[in-house]
Amino acid sequence: MKPTIYDVAKEAKVSIATVSKVINKTGSISDPTRKKVNKVIQRLNYKPNVVASALTKKQTDSLALIIPDISNPFFSEISRFIEDKAHEMGLTLFICSTDYNEEKEKRYIELLQSKQADGFIIASGFQNIHLVEEFHQNNIPVTLLAQDNLTESFNVVSVDDYRGGFLAINHLISLGHQNIAVIAEKVHSSTLRLHAYRDLLGMHGMPVSEENVIRTTASIQNGEKAMLGLLQKEDRPTAVFAANDILAVGALKAARSLGLEVPKDISVIGFDNMILSTTTVPELTTVAQPIKDMADKIVDVLIRQIKMPHLATERTLFVPELIVRESTAQPPKHLKN
Amino acid sequence: MKPTIYDVAKEAKVSIATVSKVINKTGSISDPTRKKVNKVIQRLNYKPNVVASALTKKQTDSLALIIPDISNPFFSEISRFIEDKAHEMGLTLFICSTDYNEEKEKRYIELLQSKQADGFIIASGFQNIHLVEEFHQNNIPVTLLAQDNLTESFNVVSVDDYRGGFLAINHLISLGHQNIAVIAEKVHSSTLRLHAYRDLLGMHGMPVSEENVIRTTASIQNGEKAMLGLLQKEDRPTAVFAANDILAVGALKAARSLGLEVPKDISVIGFDNMILSTTTVPELTTVAQPIKDMADKIVDVLIRQIKMPHLATERTLFVPELIVRESTAQPPKHLKN
DNA sequence: ATAAAATGGTTAAGCGCTTTCCAAGGACCT
DNA sequence: AGGTCCTTGGAAAGCGCTTAACCATTTTAT
Structure with missing residues (x-):
């Protein structure tokens, strides 16, 4: 059987209260008894049962x-x-x-x-x-x-998130892009990133076409699918902001599968700066979270x-x-x- | 305060033993009492404290x-x-x-x-x-x-692992490679993969040069570093077996940084079949674990x-x-x- | 009809700890 | 010498649950 606090107490010839106090460094225990107890703990290889202690401490x-x-x-x-x-x-x-x-x-x-x-x-x-x-x-x-x-x-x-979206879109706009699409997750944080997109486009007098914003869930495949849709449009975007790197990786794959070169033919920017973003070709421009x-x-x-x-x-x-x-x-x- | 089993028992006018039994579906409890207890549990939004139960059950x-x-x-x-x-x-x-x-x-x-x-x-x-x-x-x-x-x-x-290594090396050999290097982690499983490498090369009468086997720890950077070393050798390998995909991704990056094209100039095979292996360019040939x-x-x-x-x-x-x-x-x- | 077994529930001990309260003893002061 | 204070350690209650033992009914078997 695993030793309990009682075993330690008995061996050390003290009460279990004392043992408890030396373990938790509470109460006041003299140096000699503390050493004595610790020695027994060592010898028996005693490990306090934190389930029991959790029950009493309610924590x-x-x-x-x-x-x-x-x-x-x-x-x-x-x-x-x-x-x-x-x-x-x-x-x-x-x-x-x-x-x-x-x-x-x-x-x-x-x-x-x-x-x-x-x-x-x-x-x-x-x-x-x-x-x-x-x-x-x-x-x-x-x-x-x-x-x-x-x-x-x-x-x-x-x-x-809003600021992150702002950073991403602002980067694309300052590179000269006029036709920018977004692939965003259906979660709140992505919605905020999307707000930045709309606001910034508005500030620059660019129209926001709803065809250019895709909402989906995060997976490489979904990123691919979304990108494929975007690229098949008549008036195809020159840049896409993927609201996370997973989606961006999918977008990269889609572009490649259509024979498009990134970034020459189309720019892609991600979000999150996961390891993934350094393993792609080309490496992914992205927005890092600390x-x-x-x-x-x-x-x-x-x-x-x-x-x-x-x-x-x-x-x-x-x-x-x-x-x-x-x-x-x-x-x-x-x-x- | 959170309700305990006592609160439920009191409300349901039964003993705590009975409550315990309906929760755990042990013992024999009549339908009416079981329903009565369950109703109280619902009403009080009672959640058993599994810390306490763990203490008694010793599990x-x-x-x-x-x-x-x-x-x-x-x-x-x-x-x-x-x-x-x-x-x-x-x-x-x-x-x-x-x-x-x-x-x-x-x-x-x-x-x-x-x-x-x-x-x-x-x-x-x-x-x-x-x-x-x-x-x-x-x-x-x-x-x-x-x-x-x-x-x-x-x-x-x-x-x-041995068989996995075998599969990888066998694939390379049957493609016609004669000069195959390995980048392997310093862990037991990789050592087994390495054994397959040595054995198979031996079986095909190919010499095993110790310069061609690099031991390291798993990271993209280490894969890169190892590959760089391999590629700077005089008699550079035409294929490398990276004992996991992380290392393989590093190898891919190294090849690319030297202007080498994979697989035209050099083949790379990984191990593990992680998502990573489909996000690279080219996509990674690898050995999948179920x-x-x-x-x-x-x-x-x-x-x-x-x-x-x-x-x-x-x-x-x-x-x-x-x-x-x-x-x-x-x-x-x-x-x- | 009566013994045996099944059913439905209770009582109480105990899981291994923490912590409050108390007592004993020694140091220190007046 | 007696009183006060501090230090050290112990006794005991209790955390919320499970389960063995038990008892009182009721059902079934003989």
Whole structure:
């Protein structure tokens, strides 16, 4: 049998209270007894049962991270940073992939409530925001990641999506593009990126043709399909802004399959700056999110909320950065006016 | 306050034992009382505290998955399948990234033992196998993933790495390549792939030059660096087998940076068939592991071991498959003999 | 009709910890 | 010498659940 605190206490000839206190460095314990207890702990290879301690402390020192899909590189990269930060703060992480599926969202959230997670991080792409609103009523700490919801007062940390969209479109416009299309996910953050597109085109007196904005879900195939549609149009765009790199990679593939050269014939810009964006040919111009900073911040915010539940909510927006690589250039000459 | 089983019992005017039994569908409870209890559970929005139940049952219904890095696409893809399967079996998963770092390995394993994980999955890339051996002594269920260790009798599920290497090299040889190099990770599975290389070259009477085998760790940069070295040699290989796709992508980049065309000037073959391998130009010829099957199998094996600790250990090797895409071709004419 | 078994539910112990409260003893002061 | 304070450690309650043991009915078998 695994040794328990009782075994340690008996061997060390002290009470279990004392053992508990030396483990947790609480109370006041003299040096000799502390050493004696520690020696026994070593000898028995005793490991405290944190399930038991969680039950008494009503606190599990674990967080839940709810994302659409860990196999999506954007989420796996950010998850990694969140894991590191959480671990650094002495917390463990449950990572759950919900596939943009409300059913799964519900199941996982109930499960993790049962598991007594101390707090929840809900990432972009979460469908049923009502589920999250229930957290508020039950006073469960939540913070939203890259999902800037304005209807309720959640703590959120995100990139400034509008600004990111602005950066991307502005880059294309300043290269001389007049006919710019967008392929965007059907999630809130992409909608914000899209707003920047519309606003900026408006500011430059360019018409926004609805044919030029495609809404889809993130996958290489969908990016490909969307791009194919765009390229078959009569008045084909000279540049496309894909609202994430996955979609952009699909767009690149589509262009290539039609024999079009990027960026000579058409420019493509992505968003997120995932590893993917350096493995393509040409390498992808994109907008980078400071995901490490975001990861650190979100666990800080969540911990703060756990410790001090009644603090004001806070929204943190990080500023994105344009990364110019090889996939954008001036539009083809004959198309310029 | 969150409702407990006592609240439900009081409201339903039954004992907590009865409530427990209807929740767990154990014992024999009449239909009327069951309905009555369930109604109260609904009304109070009661969620059983699984921390408490874990303490009494001495079982947490959770597994630990120890991998080097969740942000590596190979691991994030397979983690996703493992998560799905575990969840399907009613288990949750702790995923931990150890960065090939013995320090972190140790910390995480102790942590997860404290958390009372019911079983452990140790993935390829785990450095300190002694840590795992301790599991055996403590009777903690472990199974090894894609890490075919022969020194101890662990349960393992893996791809047949030797056969995979064989497939890759055989493909290159049958295309006519005589001068084949290898870039391999410094992990056991890659070593097996390397054995196939040596054996096959031997069988065909080709000399194995040690200059042609590079050992490194998995990253795009390392692949690039290794390839650069290979290409600067006098007697440059006409084909290279990268023991995983990450390395292969690096190799592709290196070739391109030197103005070499793949596969016209040099062939590259990868291993793993990650999404990455379809996003490159040219698309990567590679060896696919059936990771979904492997994922399903490994949780089955682990669960079996948890339930029946004294069953014989079992090693399951899945057979890999060659996926021919665009990055391999016959060697350049002037180099053939 | 009576014994045996099945049914439906309760009581109570215990899982391995944390933490509050208390007591004993020593140091220090008046 | 007696009182006060501080330090160190222990006793015991309780966290929310499961489950063995038990009891009282009711059903079934003989």
